[in-house]
Amino acid sequence: MALAKISGENRRIKSILFLICCALAGIFPHLMAPSKNLFPSITLAVLLGGYGLRVVLRDRRDNYQLQNEYLIKEEKFVETLPKVDVLVAARDEENVIERLVSRLLSIEYPEEKISLWIIDDGSQDRTPDLLKKLRTSFSRINVLSRPLMSGGGKSGAxxxxxxxxxxxxxxxxDADAQxxxxxxLRAIALALHGGWSAVQLRKSVVNCELNQIASYQAMEMAMDAVIQRGRLASGGVSELRGNGQLINRKVLECCGGFNEQTITDDLDLSFRFLLTRSxxxxxWDPPIQEEAVESLSALFRQRKRWAEGGLQRFFDYWPLLISNRLSKFKKIDLSCFFLLQYVLPVVSLIDLIVSIILFETPLYWPLxxxxxxxxxxxxxxxxxxxSEGPRLPSPNFINILGATIYLAHWFIVIPFIVVKMSLFRKTLIWEKTDHIGS
Structure with missing residues (x-):
C-alpha cells in the first residue's frame, strides 16, 4: 500500500466498528461475576500504567539537545548550512500577520540560504492588504495567494x-508563532548532527497568565513534550505538532507531500514519517511560542478537530501500522497510546452509561x-x-490537580467525535484556530 495513495476511504464504517468494539468492551465486565468484574480494568491498569510510568521516567533534561551550543557560531558550520524554506499558511490573520513578518525577518540564518513564504489561503479580512503592504516594505517576504475554498486545507496551502x-x-x-x-540554527544543528528527518520544537504558551484555561494548556504542552521524549527514549514513536516543525524535503517527497485528505496535517505526516522509518x-529548548485559546468554547472547537484528525490517521493507516514496517516495540508503543488516548474515553463513557442503567458501580475506574x-x-x-521560553506554571499541588481535572475534557471530546464520525460523513474543512494577537 503506497503512502501517497491513502485517501481516507471508509472512515465512517471504520468509526462505527470502533464504536461497536468500545461498546462491547464497556459492557463486557458488567456481564462477569462480581468477584471478577474488575479484572479487565485492573489488568489494563497494570500494563498500561507500567508503560506510562516507563515513558515519563525515561525523559531526561539533556535528551535530544545539541551538546555543543557553540557549534552554531563556528564559521565552518555556517558555511555548510543547507538551504531552508520557511513556510506559513495563513487565513484571516490580520491580528498577528505584522508581528509574524517581524519574527520571520529576525531569524538568524544566512540570507542567501533562507527563503520566507506566507501562503494567504483565501483570507476574507485585512490579511491580503496587510501582506501586500508588508511585501512592498520587505522584499525578502514572498507571498502566494490562494482563492477562497481552494481545497486541501492547510496541507493544500x-x-x-x-x-x-x-x-x-x-x-x-503557524501565523501566531513567536x-x-x-x-x-539550533534546530538545523540538532537535525544534522543527530541524523533526524524532522525536528519538532516544544510548544509553549505565550499568554499562559491570561486565565486558568490558558495556564492549563501551557502545562499540557509541557506534559506532551515529556511524554513524547520519553516514548522516543524508550524506542517508541514521537510526533509532529504542526507549529515549529523542521522537516527534510526529500523525506516529505518520499511520503507523497502533505496529505490533503486530512484535517490535521501534522498528525498524518507523523505516521508517514514513521512508516518510511524517518x-x-x-x-525542548528553545520552544516555539503560540497563543492558547482563551475560552472553553474555543478549546472544544480546537480539540474536536485534533481528536478527529488523530482518529482519522489510525483508521487510514492501520494496515501499515500492523505490518513489518514497524518494529515490535513501536507497535506496542502505538497500541498503548491508542488505548489510553482514544479507547479509554469511549469505553469509560459506555461503562458509566451501563452502570447508571443497571444501578451498578462503574468498573473501569482503576484504569x-x-x-x-x-x-x-x-x-x-x-x-x-x-524553559527558555515563557515561564511554565508552578508544579504545585493545586496547579497539578487543576490541570489533571482539566484533562477530563478529552473524556467528552473523544466520545463525541467518535459518535459524530459514525453518524455523519465528513466534509474536509480547515477550521483554523482564531488568533487574537496576545
Missing part, C-alpha cells in the same frame, strides 16, 4: 508552494485513575524543568 521552493529543509510555522532568533525528535495519575506525574516533571 503548503503543497501549493512546494514547486516554487527548493530548500533542502522546510520550517513550518520564536527566538537563533532557533532555526525519525522525528522533540527539541482511569492510573491514566490520570501518570498524567499528573508528567505535568509535574514538565513544569519542573527549565
Amino acid at each position: 503548503l503543497n501549493s508552494v512546494l514547486n516554487k521552493t527548493d530548500g533542502e529543509w522546510l520550517f513550518i510555522l 520564536l527566538q532568533s537563533n532557533v532555526l 525519525p522525528i525528535v522533540i527539541m 482511569s485513575i492510573v491514566a490520570f495519575g501518570i498524567s499528573s506525574l508528567a505535568f509535574w516533571k514538565g513544569c519542573s524543568q527549565n
